[in-house]
Amino acid sequence: MLLGKNSMYKLKLKHHFDSAHKLKLDYESKCESIHGHRWEVIIEIWKNTLDDNGMIIDFSKLKGKIDELDHKMLNDMVKFNPTAENLSKYLHDEFMKLGVFERLKLTIYESPGASISYEMPRT
Numbered sequence: 001m002l003l004g005k006n007s008m009y010k011l012k013l014k015h016h017f018d019s020a021h022k023l024k025l026d027y028e029s030k031c032e033s034i035h036g037h038r039w040e041v042i043i044e045i046w047k048n049t050l051d052d053n054g055m056i057i058d059f060s061k062l063k064g065k066i067d068e069l070d071h072k073m074l075n076d077m078v079k080f081n082p083t084a085e086n087l088s089k090y091l092h093d094e095f096m097k098l099g100v101f102e103r104l105k106l107t108i109y110e111s112p113g114a115s116i117s118y119e120m121p122r123t
Helices: 059-067 083-094
Strands: 009-021 035-047 101-110 114-119
Touching: 009 059, 035 083, 059 083, 059 101, 083 101
Parallel strands: none
Antiparallel strands: 009 035, 035 101, 101 114
């Protein structure tokens, strides 16, 4: 299907995972102790073409990448301080490896009222 010159498809997926972590901080904080979150992840992907199956990407590929972090100790999974900010960039970069997208925005909630977003258009 052909789109207009400025038209684009937008995929949006909301998924979650449960995990524990402790932050490596240079200041005193209760987050230095092991604690857990139910992380809510919202992925938004923009693309102006679809694949041969008529999709931007199969939702299960995106969910599978998030599920790799489910019920894990994040400090054992990643080589960086697992703050929400660092996790948002990490997941963003992992999703960018799955396809060629015009834009991808990732928002991660560590609690219902606290989120961080990371986005960068593909150049």
